[in-house]
Each structure stands twice: as structure tokens, then as C-alpha cells.
Amino acid sequence: MPLKKILIVYFGIDQTAVTTAAPKIGTDINGSDTISWLGTSYLVANCAFQLVYGRLSDIFGRKTMLQAALSFLVIGNILCSFAKTPVQLYAFRAISGIGGGGINNIAMVIVSDIVPLAERGKYQGLISAATSTGNAIGPFVGGGLAGANQWRWLFRVVAISGAVTITLIHFIIPLKPVTGSVRRKLLQVDYAGVLLSSSSIIFLLVPISGGGASFDWSGGVVIGLLTAGAICGILFVLVEGRLAKLPILPLRLFLLRTPCLISVQSFFIGMIYFGNLFYVPIFFQYVKGYTPLVSGAFVLAYTIPQAFWGIGAGFYITKTNHYKRIIIAGAAIWTLALGLQILWKPSTGLSSILGFLEINAIGVGFSLQTTLVAALATSPPKDRAVVTASRNFFRTMGGAFGLASANAIYQAIVATEFSSITTLTASQKASLLKSSTSQEYSLPAEGLDDARAAYCRGLQLVFAAFTAFGAMSLLLSFFIKEVTFAKDAPAPVKASSGLEEESSSTASPTAHSDVLDSATSTAIQDIEKGEAATPTVNIVKSVQTSGV
Structure with missing residues (x-):
């Protein structure tokens, strides 16, 4: 477990360090209006x-892909450190994002592999604490x-830390590799799903972020772009449901x-x-006029308590077997906290x-x-x-859409407010608008106050949108089904009408070997034979397997 915590701390540092420095970076490269x-x-x-x-x-x-993810993050950060224009910086940061997509994800999967379900709340709480520490x-x-x-x-400090972590993984994590030829493994990749999902996300987010x-x-x-994104999204669903033999997102889930509810709720979260994470530092620096370092200290004041509350929640779940409350x-x-903002x-x-x-x-x-x-x-x-x-x-994906939509709201409101300022x-x-903090010391006091008021008005509407998203998350949480998980297998839950119910599942504390499960092995055999079960049969089998 210690190395997994190191990975999550490293991942958290990369995210919050960059968001805190973003206003200053935007000023230096003349990209404050697009720095989101x-x-x-x-x-x-x-x-x-x-x-x-x-x-x-x-x-x-797991081990191979974790090292690959860290390698992308290291390379991307090194390139970011040499970026000269906003476009270069955003492109190189995307390379870092390719790696970031695997670090947190695979670390959690490893925990799920080696920790029994009854103890998982405690360890997920520790992961939450590690994330908060970062x-x-x-x-x-x-x-x-x-x-x-x-x-x-x-970016260079984060890259150096990543290189050290890759080395530690090589010597510390003793996970067995999955056997099989390279050709066999490459045939299993859902290339169409990868292409369509990424294309859909990009085509949708670019116009949402830049609209207005x-x-x-x-x-x-x-x-x-919106039309292309919608079409790619529909094709992605069709491919995952009917064509992909080993889909990256099994629709049976x-x-x-x-x-299903957790996936939607996670989008809003x-x-x-x-x-x-992105707009609180902007409030401190643009509206209150604090330096990046002081802003970082204030952000620290509410990120550290997140660790303790995460640990407490995890231990409570382990102790009581109740996670819904x-x-x-x-x-x-x-x-409530978002509404107060x-x-x-x-x-x-x-x-x-x-x-x-602190309430947040x-x-x-x-x-x-x-x-x-x-x-x-x-x-x-x-x-x-x-x-x-998933x-x-x-x-x-919610984070990407949230930042894109928030940027559209913020830029539109700030531009409108600036148009009515007569003291500048x-x-x-x-x-x-291009470099939000570079001119503040040369501005007249009244003009600076008007500019900060304009920034604040844009942020208020951004926080209002976040409050609405939080309310949607709260509404969905009431429909989550709670099951008892313990060392003894619980009784199966019968399915009810409407959306299928699910039974609880327990995991024994077994060592992880990265051996493909039976369903995956069956899919691999189908690939090699050029055969595949029909989507309907696959869904029925998956539902039967889950005890529904």
C-alpha cells in the first residue's frame, strides 16, 4: 500500500500545483482568456x-500500464516546461493527461484486486487522504x-518525481505480467471504441469551451463540432454494444x-x-489580489481537512457497512458549501x-x-x-465538461461586465482580458476595483452552476442501493421492475496476479476463433453472472 499512496500523492500534486500557478502562467504567455x-x-x-x-x-x-501512464505524464510535463505559446502549452498538457488517465485509475484497481470488499472502504479512505495530501x-x-x-x-519538478516513481514501481510492485503473445494482446484492444470516445469528447468540449x-x-x-461529437458518441455506443468483443465500456454495466447511477453522479462530482480546484485560486488571485504563494496557502487550508474527512468516511463504512448515508x-x-461560495x-x-x-x-x-x-x-x-x-x-469527463462550461460562462460574463466599465x-x-494580473499595479484604484468586481461577477455565476450540479448529485444519491458486504456472502437480492437491481458481491483477500478473468478469457478465445456471442446473449450471461 505505501507505494500506491505515493502515486496518488504525486498525481494530486500535479493537478493542484498547475491550477494554482495557472493565473500566473496565463499572464506570462498572454493567454489569460484561454488559460482554463x-x-x-x-x-x-x-x-x-x-x-x-x-x-x-x-x-x-497492471504494472506495465502503470509505468506507461507515468511515462506519458513525465514526457508531457517536460514538454510543457519548454512551451512558448498557449497552443503549445495546451497540446503538451494533453500528453500529460494521457498519462494522468491511468495513474489514479490503475492504483485504485490494484487496491480492489488485493483488498477484500469488507475492508475496501477503509483503504479507499486512505487513498482519498493521499489524494488530499497531494x-x-x-x-x-x-x-x-x-x-x-x-x-x-x-513541470520539471513533477517530471523528475515521476521518473523516480517509475523506478520504484519496477523494484517494489511484484505483479505478475499477463501471459500471451504481443499479437494476441494487440488484437484484444477496442481500437474503434478508443477512437470514437476520444473524438466525441474532443468535438463536444472544444465548442462548449470556446463558444461565445x-x-x-x-x-x-x-x-x-457539436454535431460531429454527437454522431461519434452514438457510434461509440453502437460499437460497444454490438461490435466490440472486448469493449472498453461494457454496456451491460x-x-x-x-x-449506472454512480457513473452519472460521478459526472456531476x-x-x-x-x-x-481551478476557479478557487482564480478568485484568490484575480478578485482578492493575493500572490500565487498566498493563494496556495489558502487552498491548503481546505485541502488538508479533506484527507481527514476521507479517512473518517472510509473507516465509518468499514465499521458499519453503510455507505449510502x-x-x-x-x-x-x-x-451547501458551493451555494455559500x-x-x-x-x-x-x-x-x-x-x-x-472548510464546509466544502x-x-x-x-x-x-x-x-x-x-x-x-x-x-x-x-x-x-x-x-x-468507468x-x-x-x-x-465531468471535470472536462465542467471546466469547459465554466469557462464559457466566466468569459461571457467578464467580457460583458468589462464592456460597461468606464474607468478603464x-x-x-x-x-x-488577455493577461489578468500583469497590469493591476499600473491601473487607477477605481479601475482596478471595477475590474475585480467584473471578475467576481463571472465567478459568482460559475459557482452558481457548480451548486446546480451539486444538487443533481445529491438527488441521485437517494436512489443508490445499499447492500451489506462482509466476510460471509450476503443473500442475493431479487431483481425488481424497471432498471435491473444488482446483488452484492464480496471479494476475498487474494494476491493479485493480473490473470484475465473468465469472461475476458472467453472473449479472447472468440477473437482468436473469429467468433463472438451475440450482444443479447452477452448481456443475459452478464446479468446471470452478477446474480440478478
Whole structure:
């Protein structure tokens, strides 16, 4: 377990260090009006490869794919450190996102492989704590280096840490590789699913993020990209349901009520979690006028408590076998905290801001990992990797859509507010929109106050959108099914009408060997023979296997 914690801490540092430094980076490269794409490009690539890693780890082995993921993250960060333009930076950050899509995902799968279900709440709580620790360290690293005008070294430090982690994995994790020829393994990859899912996400996110700012909402570019994204999404569903012999997202999982609800809920959780990580530092720096380092310190004040609340939630679930009440409480508290953030103004006292963020920390700690416990408790053990990948995929996709939609709201409102400011010249307005913090010391006091008020108005509407997403997450949490998991197998639950119910599943504490499960092995044999069961038969078999 210690190395898995190191991986999650490293992953958290990469995310929060970059988001804290983002305002300064945007200023230096004249990209403040598009700097949210520093996070969006990362999440788009991360999301596109989440599902891929889950299945590829079944095919090639957990250890191999974990090292491959870290390699992409290291290479991407090294390239980011040499970026000269916003476009270069966002493209290189996408390469990092390809790697980020596997680190958190595979680490969780490894935990699911070696930890029994009855103990999983405790260990997922520890993972939540490790994530929060990384989130806490990151703002100091990013803020400190950005404040010293050395933000390029931020990417280099993370790359060096990644290289060390790859070496540790080689010597410490003793996972057996999956046997079989390279050709056999390559034949199992769902290439059509990978291409269609990533294309759909990119085609949808680009116009959503740039609509109203870079593109006209009624223009041909936006309409064309949205249409292409929708078509790719429909084709992805058809491929996964009818053509793919080893799909990256088995549609049979959506026959199970709780995993299906968790996937949708995770989408909303991703929207508010990643969105807040990005826009809270922007509030501190653009509206309150704090330096990146001080902003990082304030972010630290609410990310550290997330670790303790996550650990507490995990141990509570292990002790009581009840996860639904934690998920509901977390969603309710988180939604309340997001609603309170709408009240933030340039004049709001620091104690009130940090107090609201402490409430936010409780919701985050209760929500991040407990949803995975619920999904794994109500799905077949053979689907551990794809269930984990699916949950992470929808959470990351929500983060990408959340940042894209938040950027569209923020840029539209700020541009509108700036157009009505009379205390700034046209050139000063243009400069502030492109490089939000570079001109503040040369502005008249009244003009600076008006600019900060405009930034605040945009952020208030962003936080209002996050509150609505949180309310949707809370609503869904009431319909999650709770099952008892213990050392003794629970009685099966009968299916009810409507969306199929699921029975609980238990996992014994067995050592992980990365040997493909029976369903996967059957699919491989079908591939080699050029045969495949019909989709209907596959779905019926999967439902029967899960005890429905």
C-alpha cells in the first residue's frame, strides 16, 4: 500500500500545483482568456484514456500500464516546461493527461484486486487522504514557483518525481505480467471504441469551451463540432454494444442500477471537484489580489481537512457497512458549501471565505471515494477494473465538461461586465482580458476595483452552476442501493421492475496476479476463433453472472 499512496500523492500534486500557478502562467504567455484550457486539455485527454487503461491493464498487466501512464505524464510535463505559446502549452498538457488517465485509475484497481470488499472502504479512505495530501502540497509548489517567476520548473519538478516513481514501481510492485503473445494482446484492444470516445469528447468540449468567446454560438464551427461529437458518441455506443468483443465500456454495466447511477453522479462530482480546484485560486488571485504563494496557502487550508474527512468516511463504512448515508451527507454538505461560495465578493472577509471552504472539505472527503465503494459492492468481482475505470472516466469527463462550461460562462460574463466599465481605457481592458494580473499595479484604484468586481461577477455565476450540479448529485444519491458486504456472502437480492437491481458481491483477500478473468478469457478465445456471442446473449450471461 505505501507505494500506491505515493502515486496518488504525486498525481494530486500535479493537478493542484498547475491550477494554482495557472493565473500566473496565463499572464506570462498572454493567454489569460484561454488559460482554463490548461486544465481542460489535460482532462479531455485524461478522460479519453480512462476507459482504455482499465481494459489494457487486464490485457497487458497492471504494472506495465502503470509505468506507461507515468511515462506519458513525465514526457508531457517536460514538454510543457519548454512551451512558448498557449497552443503549445495546451497540446503538451494533453500528453500529460494521457498519462494522468491511468495513474489514479490503475492504483485504485490494484487496491480492489488485493483488498477484500469488507475492508475496501477503509483503504479507499486512505487513498482519498493521499489524494488530499497531494492536493495540499501542490498549491505550495505551484504557488511558490509561480511567485518566483519559475513556473516552468513546476513541470520539471513533477517530471523528475515521476521518473523516480517509475523506478520504484519496477523494484517494489511484484505483479505478475499477463501471459500471451504481443499479437494476441494487440488484437484484444477496442481500437474503434478508443477512437470514437476520444473524438466525441474532443468535438463536444472544444465548442462548449470556446463558444461565445472564440466561436460564435450560432456559427458553423460550433454547430459542426457539436454535431460531429454527437454522431461519434452514438457510434461509440453502437460499437460497444454490438461490435466490440472486448469493449472498453461494457454496456451491460448500465443494467445495474447503482453502478449506472454512480457513473452519472460521478459526472456531476467531476464538474464541481475539478471546477473548484481551478476557479478557487482564480478568485484568490484575480478578485482578492493575493500572490500565487498566498493563494496556495489558502487552498491548503481546505485541502488538508479533506484527507481527514476521507479517512473518517472510509473507516465509518468499514465499521458499519453503510455507505449510502455517507454519500448522501457528503452531497448535501458539498452543495451547501458551493451555494455559500456564490456570496463571495471582493469585500468578503478572509475568515468567511475559509470557513465556507472548510464546509466544502467535508463534502469532498465524504464523496470522492465512497462512490467507488458503492459501485464495487453492487457489481460482479470480475468487473473490478472496468467498473473502476468507468467511475473514474465519468468523473474526469465531468471535470472536462465542467471546466469547459465554466469557462464559457466566466468569459461571457467578464467580457460583458468589462464592456460597461468606464474607468478603464480600451487597451487596458484588452490587456486585462488577455493577461489578468500583469497590469493591476499600473491601473487607477477605481479601475482596478471595477475590474475585480467584473471578475467576481463571472465567478459568482460559475459557482452558481457548480451548486446546480451539486444538487443533481445529491438527488441521485437517494436512489443508490445499499447492500451489506462482509466476510460471509450476503443473500442475493431479487431483481425488481424497471432498471435491473444488482446483488452484492464480496471479494476475498487474494494476491493479485493480473490473470484475465473468465469472461475476458472467453472473449479472447472468440477473437482468436473469429467468433463472438451475440450482444443479447452477452448481456443475459452478464446479468446471470452478477446474480440478478
